[in-house]
Structure formats: C-alpha cells, structure tokens
Amino acid sequence: MVETILIYAQDNRGLGHIRRTTTIARAVLDARPQAAVLLASKSAWPAKLNLGDRFEFLKLPGQFTANAAPEGERQQQVESVRGLRRSLLREAAHALAPSLVLMDNEPLGFGSEMDQALDAAQRANPDTRLVFGMRDVVDDPDETIKRWEQTGVLDALEKRFHRVLIYGHPEVVDSAVMYRLPEAVAAKAVYTGYVCSTTEDADPRQVRGLVGEGPLVLVTAGGGQDGAPLLRAALAAAALLAPKVRMLAVAGPFMPAAELPALLTAATLAGAVLCSQLDVRGAIAASNAVVCMGGYNTLAEAMLLRRRPIVVPRTGHKQEQLLRAQAFAKRGLARCLPFDGLTPESLAGEIAAELESTDAPDCGRYLDRDGIRTAGLLIGELAQSGVQT
C-alpha cells in the first residue's frame, strides 16, 4: 500500500456525511489501485457498505445513551468521551502517517477533536496534505465565522490546510462569499459541484409497484430522527389529494419507533404507503414530485434526477437546511416551504402545482457525479505529497 488516506466524517446517527465521504472514497479507490482509505467517524453505518479490501473504518465511541444523570455529571461524560476520541484519533493518525487527510465539514472535527490528530499526521509524515471538504452550507454564516475564529479553524485553514474543496457550485451557493473566507483561504478553494452517487439500490419500477398507478409523490425525511412532523404534514396533505395522487412516505432508519404507529394510521387514511427504509434515489426516480427536508444529499439527488423538490427545511437552532433551501429556491431548483405556518392545505397546494409544472430544472453542471471530480482533485493533492506512483 503506497498511499493511505484518512477521512474524518462527523456523523453520529445521521447519514449525510458518511454517504458523501464514501462516494468520494469509492471514486478515489477506483482511480488509485495503490490507495487505501480509512474513514473515522462515530457512525457504524459504513459496516453496511461494501467498498472492498482497501476501505476500512474506525468507529469511535459516540455518546452514551442520554440518561437521568445530573447535568454536571453528563457534561463530564461528554468531555471524557470526547477526550477519548481525541486520543484515539491522534493515535490512528500517527500510526497511519497518511499521505492525505480529508476533513469533512469541520476542518478540525467535532469540538476540535481532530486537532491533535492533524498535528500527529504531519509529524509522522511531513508531506501529508490536509484537505478540508466543505459543504455548500455549513450553518448560519455569522455564527459559523465567529466559531471558526474562536476555535482556531480559520487560522488552521490559512496556515495548515493545503486545499479547500467546496462540495457545491457558486451559482447556487457562493460558499466562499457566504462564509467570508479570507483571501489566503479562498485562494485554496475549488468548487467541486454537488457530490452525489448515481447508483440506485432500488429499482424505480419496483418502487412504482409498491404504490400502483397514478401521479406519485415521495416524502422523505432523510435519516428520520426528527422527520415525524414533516411526514405527518405530508400524509395529511396526501389525504386532501387522494385518490388522484398516491404518496410514498419513507420514514428513514433512525425514525423513533414510537412515531411509526400513528404514521401508519395516517398513511392508511390517506391511501399512502409508509416504509421505514428504502433507497431514496430509486424512490425519487419513480416519483413525479418530492417532498423532503433540506439535507445535502437529498437535494443533490433531486438535482441529479431533475426533480424540483418541495423542501420543508429542518427547524431548530441550525440554519443549514433553511439557507440551502432558500438558495435552491432562488435558482428555481426547489420550492422552499418553512415549517412554521405549514398546513396540509398549503403543502397540498405546492404538491399540486409541482405535479402540474412541466419545466424540469436542468442542473447537470452543478453536479459532481459519483464524486469523480472531487476524487481527481484529491489525487492532484496526493501528487503533491511526494508519494511515488
């Protein structure tokens, strides 16, 4: 093995970062027979994927299940597990002496837990290339910039990182401007396009077979951990549109089990089909309209399949999905429908309008299909790392 690549992805229970980074990993491994990739994250999800002998993952201990411990004690637990992860990552980076480290979404990792590991990688291999893979939208710009300043991220991007790959397109979201990247950082930045995989696990015809004839509306809530309100609203909208329109609702692997019975009842009333897991790409391909949250992968897949999704962005303290949905809506790539004020009638109205529209958006140039362009840029970085090929 000539080249080892360490990828850090910060997913805990979600899937977004893992799906994006494994798409990229696959493209790199296909192009570089000598390369091996180690993916470090708190997620066990990579175990479900088969990326061959040269891909492995390090599953770090995550958070112990929340419990009734007093706040002070819980905070201490969070800190101690983070300390454990920091040390394990440092050790892995040191032993691996990688040719390249790709940091997904947070340059120094969750709570800066990769900070020491990046040092260790560079000590073990002074030619290590550090690459930051930046999502089109990180979070609220002001807060992100403030946090990055305070935690030394901007400094690291300027002095330690060799390259910033922005997984997006400046015509959709100009991330460098949005996050006011300093000139020295912006000079290292390249837009790769939206990374998405083109392989489908589910055959659209089979998906179609699940629901029968008629216009099909897909509603998906990504991993599903906080998707129940959207599914409830969508199923209520489906009840208004039935029987002309059929709905397929995908709850996602992390939907709390307690939510499912009520959703199942709502689905039955609306003549809709509810399933807990289904390859969303296959389902999008089978559908005539899509209702979703504003996650990166779902929107990239909708672009790939030339759908204009009706996006109800995740609410809460994070602005990521709202900002992305608004940016997509501005370019006519999505309809953005904030959750506040969402009614079955308003959602049904948007679905009906989308089913009637005929102008499918053409977004091919915004995409990085199968992560091939990103992989090419990473391989370009490897060439700088002194690896003999």
Next chain:
Amino acid sequence: MSDQLVAMYAQNGAGLGHFQRCANVAEAVGKLKPEARVVIASRSFWPAVTIGLPERTESFKMPVFAPVGVDSNGEQRVLLDEEPAPFPRLRSRLLTVLLEEMRPAALLVDNEPRGLQGELVEALQAARARGLVGRVVLGMRDIRGRPEHVARRWGEEGTAKVLESLYDLVLIYGDPAIYDTASSYGLGTQIKVQTEAVGYVLRSTAALSTEAVKRELGLDCSQRLVAVTAGAGADGASLLEGYLREVVPRLPSDVASVLVTGPMMNAPQLQRLTEHAAASGCRLLRSFDTVSLVHAADAVVCRGGYNSVCEAVHAGHRPAVVARRTESGEQETRATAFARLDLVVAISEDHLEEGLAVAVLEQLASGRRSTSPFTPEASAARAAAALVG
C-alpha cells in the same frame, strides 16, 4: 475518567460470537450498576449494526486491512498475514490509548488472553505497570481445545505467563459438570490465576416468534422444521452436502429443512449447494437469526461451536452435532463432553451416514425438553458482579 467505566475487548474478526457475549455481560453490568458505562472494542464489522447494544454501551471498532481470501487449506477467511504492517501496530496502540484514557474499573477480555495476534499485550502491560485498570478479567469459553494442545500453545505463545502476570481473574463461561475447564487447562494449578465458573453466557431470547420464522421462510405453520447450521461457513459445505444426501430422503413429508451456510462459505461451494438444496426441495440461506431459527425448529443439526451448541441445547433440543475437525480439537472436545451428559448426539464428520438421519428422526419423534441446563441471565449477572460488584 471514572470508576463507573468498564472496557471490553471482543476478538471477533468476521464472526459475532465474542461480541455477542460481551454485549450480554454489558447488559448485566447495566442491571447491576445502572450508572456504569461500557465500551466494547473489537475488529468486527458486524456487531455495531447487527446487534442492538444495551443502554449506556458504546462500540469501538478498530480497522483491519487484511483481505478476505482463500487460505492454504482452501478455506475462505480473513488473511491476517497479508495485512500491511502499520495496522497491527495501530490496533495495539489504539487499545493502549483506550485504557490510558478510560482508566476503567474493569477490563473484560473475551476468550483470548493476549488478544487476536497478541494485539492486547502491550496495552495490558502498560495498564498494569501504571495501575490504569481496576481489575483485568478474562471471560473464556468452556473449551479451547484438547488439554495437551492448549497447554502447548499457551506455553509457546506466552499465554500462560500473561494470565499469571496480567490477569486478576478468569471467568469460565461454562459448567464444571459438563467440562472441567480449570483443571483441564491447569488454571489455578499450573497457571497461577484465580478462576470462577459462571455458567454458559449466550443470547437466549428469540427475536422472532415461531410463526414469524416460518412465515419468513415461506413455510406452512403446520410444517415441522429441521434447522441445519454450519457456523460461520468456512468449511460447512461437507456437513450441508452430507445432510442433503443422508437425511433429506428419509424425512417424513411434513418436514421442511432450512440450511444456513454462514457468511464465509466460498462462492463455488455456495453455488453447488444452492443447486443441490433446490433439487432436494430445501431452503438454503447465507444467514438467518440462529436463535430464532432454533427456537422455531423441531430438530437441529449444527457444528460444535460454543454458540451453536448452547443455543440449540438451551432451546430444548438434543442437537446432532457434527464437530469441525481442527488442530485444536475444540469442537470435538465440546461435542464429546455434551454427549456424555446426553445433551447432544455427537456424530463424526466421516460417518454421517451412520447416525445423522437417526439423530434427526429421533429429535422429531421425541420433541423438545421443556427445561434448559443453562441460566444465561444468571451467568451474565455473575460475570457482571465479578467486574463491578
């Protein structure tokens, strides 16, 4: 960290058994001490996704870059010798850091005192020298092999010395009435270490009801069922072929057979078996929840592995056990010990025609026992008490 922490090491490569036992003990730790937290370290890529971990238990998966291939005996397995050098070293370091950071009240090592390929020795030595771990405990299966074989190997590999110098206690997951593990291997006599037999630890509750299993297998509820399992499957083909040849033609017409190859059977064998099974009207599967399957079955044929034998016996069967013949003699020794108490019928791999059909027909005729010689929950509780009691 705190005195409420327990670290566990499960030596699994591709299988599940060791990790499963650790998860059972972790669950018992939680019942005994609700504030305790457990981290289970292993190489396995299965457990974190296939086993729901108990509350307050987290997994840590170390990377392995060894390819899966065919070894010199023609068996498909993970080829550890072909792993590039940095990775065994990496695992060893990760385990050291895990103990340094956690400073657990107890460490439970499953079955192999030195860890797979000795990867645990450095961590144990460091932990001992610096007083990082409260108690170091080995949880070992009833049988490791023929006593002379185990004595020789433990001597050559330094295991006996490791047990004496680095361990506080050896928990035996077995019962001296079935096999006297301590005296067979000189534990507590030639090898100076304290031992405690806690009883058989295994997963005892079936996830699926009998009806659900039969429905999933496409069987009629009135049909009787023979479950034939080949463990991990590396060398299960001869057993499954033998069953199809010797037993199936002699079965009453209401009896269906389900054969489970295990994930490691190689492709040509799997292909051949699939054809033979189809010709015999039997179902052939690569994997199935074995606990549910044996609970639903009316007769069981299995290999002599710890989990296979114990799960079948615990479900009330008197399984026909066809032990794998290996250098250690582990399975043959277990089959003999269990057969002596009439808990199983041991059948030689070379003479399947002489007893396998009779053993299956006898099981079908006599039905299942209503009692089990094991108390898995009490055994796990005893193990937990030895760790944190």
